Amino acid sequence: MTSTVDGQLPGVALPKSELLEMYRLMVLIRRFEEVAAEQYALGKIAGFLHLYIGEEAVAVGAIRAMDPADHLVTHYRDHGYALALGLDPRRCMAELFGKATGLVGGRGGSMHFADASKHYWGGYAIVAGLLPIAAGLGLASKYLNQRRVAVAIFGDGATNNGAFHEALNFAALWKLPVLFLCENNQYGMGTAVQYASAVREMYRKACAYDIPAEQVDGQDVIAVYEATKRALEHCRSGNGPYFLEALTFRYRGHSMADPETYRSKDEVEEWRRHRDPVIRLREQLVTHNVATLEELAALDQAVEEAVAEAVRFADESPEPDPATLTQFVYADPITIG
Amino acid sequence: MAREITYRDALREALREEMYRDERVFLMGEDIGAYGGSYAVTRGFVQEFGPDRVRDTPIAELGIVGLGIGAAIGGLRPVVELMTINFSLLAIDQIVNHLAKIYYMFNGQFTAPVVVRTVEGFGQLAATHSQFFENYFAYVPGLRVVAPAVPKDAKGLLKAAIRGNDPVIFIEHSLIYRNRGVVPDGEDFVLPLEGAEVRREGQDVTLVSWLRGYYLALGAAEELARAGIECEVIDLRVLRPLDIETIVRSVQKTNRLVIIEEGWKSFGVGAEIAAAVQERALDDLDAPILRVASVEVPMPYARNLERLVVPNKDRVIEAVREVLYRRLPVPAAD
Numbered sequence: 001m002t003s004t005v006d007g008q009l010p011g012v013a014l015p016k017s018e019l020l021e022m023y024r025l026m027v028l029i030r031r032f033e034e035v036a037a038e039q040y041a042l043g044k045i046a047g048f049l050h051l052y053i054g055e056e057a058v059a060v061g062a063i064r065a066m067d068p069a070d071h072l073v074t075h076y077r078d079h080g081y082a083l084a085l086g087l088d089p090r091r092c093m094a095e096l097f098g099k100a101t102g103l104v105g106g107r108g109g110s111m112h113f114a115d116a117s118k119h120y121w122g123g124y125a126i127v128a129g130l131l132p133i134a135a136g137l138g139l140a141s142k143y144l145n146q147r148r149v150a151v152a153i154f155g156d157g158a159t160n161n162g163a164f165h166e167a168l169n170f171a172a173l174w175k176l177p178v179l180f181l182c183e184n185n186q187y188g189m190g191t192a193v194q195y196a197s198a199v200r201e202m203y204r205k206a207c208a209y210d211i212p213a214e215q216v217d218g219q220d221v222i223a224v225y226e227a228t229k230r231a232l233e234h235c236r237s238g239n240g241p242y243f244l245e246a247l248t249f250r251y252r253g254h255s256m257a258d259p260e261t262y263r264s265k266d267e268v269e270e271w272r273r274h275r276d277p278v279i280r281l282r283e284q285l286v287t288h289n290v291a292t293l294e295e296l297a298a299l300d301q302a303v304e305e306a307v308a309e310a311v312r313f314a315d316e317s318p319e320p321d322p323a324t325l326t327q328f329v330y331a332d333p334i335t336i337g
Numbered sequence: 338m339a340r341e342i343t344y345r346d347a348l349r350e351a352l353r354e355e356m357y358r359d360e361r362v363f364l365m366g367e368d369i370g371a372y373g374g375s376y377a378v379t380r381g382f383v384q385e386f387g388p389d390r391v392r393d394t395p396i397a398e399l400g401i402v403g404l405g406i407g408a409a410i411g412g413l414r415p416v417v418e419l420m421t422i423n424f425s426l427l428a429i430d431q432i433v434n435h436l437a438k439i440y441y442m443f444n445g446q447f448t449a450p451v452v453v454r455t456v457e458g459f460g461q462l463a464a465t466h467s468q469f470f471e472n473y474f475a476y477v478p479g480l481r482v483v484a485p486a487v488p489k490d491a492k493g494l495l496k497a498a499i500r501g502n503d504p505v506i507f508i509e510h511s512l513i514y515r516n517r518g519v520v521p522d523g524e525d526f527v528l529p530l531e532g533a534e535v536r537r538e539g540q541d542v543t544l545v546s547w548l549r550g551y552y553l554a555l556g557a558a559e560e561l562a563r564a565g566i567e568c569e570v571i572d573l574r575v576l577r578p579l580d581i582e583t584i585v586r587s588v589q590k591t592n593r594l595v596i597i598e599e600g601w602k603s604f605g606v607g608a609e610i611a612a613a614v615q616e617r618a619l620d621d622l623d624a625p626i627l628r629v630a631s632v633e634v635p636m637p638y639a640r641n642l643e644r645l646v647v648p649n650k651d652r653v654i655e656a657v658r659e660v661l662y663r664r665l666p667v668p669a670a671d
Contacts, residue, residue: 071411104444116446121410126434132400133435136407136415143363143389143413150407163430166400173395328445329478331502334578336531 009288012222016290022064022221024299026056026278029080031307032089036096040256045096049110052080054251057277058183059084061224071119071137071150073130076111078123085118093310099317106320128158131167138176149177149235157188159202172209175240179231185250190262206243218246219277338522345514347488348378351495354524356386359414362499363390365401366418375420376514398427405451406436414499419455422470436504437479452498458511461643464635469600474506475576481530482577484508486551488518490574493528501530510548533580539567542657543587545610546597547573554597557653576606581613588614592623593660597653602630624660629653
């Protein structure tokens with residue numbers, strides 16, 4: 001059935017350049033996060049740091065499938081989305097360092113990346129809070145007769161929250177172009193899905209609102225990409241929302257403060273060894289002669305340099321100017337007081 | 338030119354004019370369309386503007402505000418309605434954790450210019466439908482909180498809220514919708530979203546209030562005038578940003594301040610005003626600042642009990658007597 005075209009994976013229409021870009025972005029996210037953890041240990045990064053290691057295929061597969069005009073809102077484990085969008089790793093790292101050159105000038109930190117020029121309307125740190133906002137972006141798109149889809153990326157934990165259900169109901173009721181992309185990484189902080197949700201499969205929750213839904217292997221970047229493409233097409237064609245559940249796994253703790261008493265090392269090891277998205281794509285690319293190990297190693301090396309440069313940039317960047325402290329509370333001037 | 342219209346009609350004019358002026362303006366809320374709005378502010382609007390621009394929603398306040406935020410980021414000018422301020426508690430996460438933060442937290446990259454219209458009041462509605470929560474919102478940097486008492490302000494401030502780039506909590510009062518007042522003609526009558534107004538001048542005592550409290554202050558002032566006491570009455574109009582300077586200027590003249598608020602006294606707007614005034618004008622005060630506020634109980638249903646809870650004109654007069662340290666020969670009401 002499937003023929004192998006030179007530079008392509010069997011049955012996958014993506015050109016080699018795109019496959020290599022997906023690989024590069026996944027490696028970039030992985031290394032960015034690992035280095036961020038090191039910088040946290042060195043005291044260069046403070047507060048909450050939620051790492052995305054293990055889940056890279058979801059961000060890369062989904063975001064590479066989006067149109068540039070599409071809207072994106074996400075939860076707070078958000079470094080991977082910014083990097084997958086092509087945002088500068090230096091500005092991402094600088095944000096973690098709380099520097100003026102950061103994505104949001106050091107005002108948001110790890111949980112609140114955003115870039116208006118990419119229609120990335122931010123990482124939100126109140127679980128499920130982004131979902132009504134995503135529906136509102138879909139409403140704007142529909143109201144203005146645009147063909148933009150609002151993509152919402154959130155975790156399994158959010159699906160037990162009222163905001164999730166209100167957002168799904170609104171989106172379905174008004175047939176809004178919203179892609180609900182649930183990253184089911186099996187744990188809401190330290191509580192396993194089976195202790196938090198009456199339904200183990202998140203996508204089934206969409207059925208209550210007559211929203212078409214499916215589950216996809218979140219460790220397979222190609223599968224995520226293709227499922228997202230189909231889902232976006234559904235939304236863009238005026239059929240209303242779509243729900244995708246990506247099964248994935250976070251290798252690291254919830255945040256840097258997490259002692260991980262709630263799961264076994266074996267469970268983590270199992271995913272690392274057998275279901276790792278980076279290893280998987282690397283093996284696919286080599287096995288099917290899309291790329292050589294040397295080509296991939298060169299990409300790895302370039303990523304290594306980019307991340308090192310990001311740290312250097314973040315370290316050398318100035319702190320936010322104290323004079324800007326009260327800037328951006330209000331957009332319009334206040335003359336009294 | 339100007340006309341005398343009701344507070345409700347002032348709001349209706351503001352909404353209609355802004356909807357005609359700017360197609361991005363749309364309304365969203367519970368029962369605002371087919372039903373015409375709980376307080377009839379949007380009656381007939383869905384017939385006039387269609388269901389895309391006058392959207393009936395599910396009873397889902399958090400969703401209503403959240404969709405408003407997304408729609409605003411996406412380029413629209415949503416005016417969302419929370420049927421009463423009591424239900425705003427269901428939306429407070431979207432208002433406080435999201436709406437108020439977006440401009441600052443994302444470093445000024447984008448704004449969420451949502452107008453949240455809501456209403457407070459009472460009328461034998463019992464404990465969960467008779468509350469005053471303006472202080473909850475006035476506490477939050479990033480929000481503007483507007484509470485107009487008179488039709489002119491209802492119109493001019495609502496239009497300003499819709500045209501502005503900041504989120505606005507726009508609080509109305511169910512017991513003043515029929516109050517009449519003079520409103521200037523013209524679609525471009527828009528007021529600044531800040532500043533209190535001295536509505537009655539006097540040298541003996543300053544009365545500060547907003548929404549229905551303003552009418553209590555005014556009624557008390559008129560009655561006291563018959564006894565030779567001249568009250569200066571300030572209508573705050575906007576609670577955040579708070580125009581403390583106008584109050585301080587008045588207190589420097591009268592040396593006495595009474596605040597009338599319908600909410601509970603503890604941790605209320607009046608507490609903020611009193612604190613801010615003493616910071617700036619302690620030496621000007623000849624008496625403690627008094628607050629006339631609701632009795633601190635959940636609102637009871639029974640008519641006689643409810644009357645005991647909320648401020649009334651007599652309690653305002655009593656407070657004025659107290660800060661003036663004298664008994665007043667107040668004539669009986671007509």
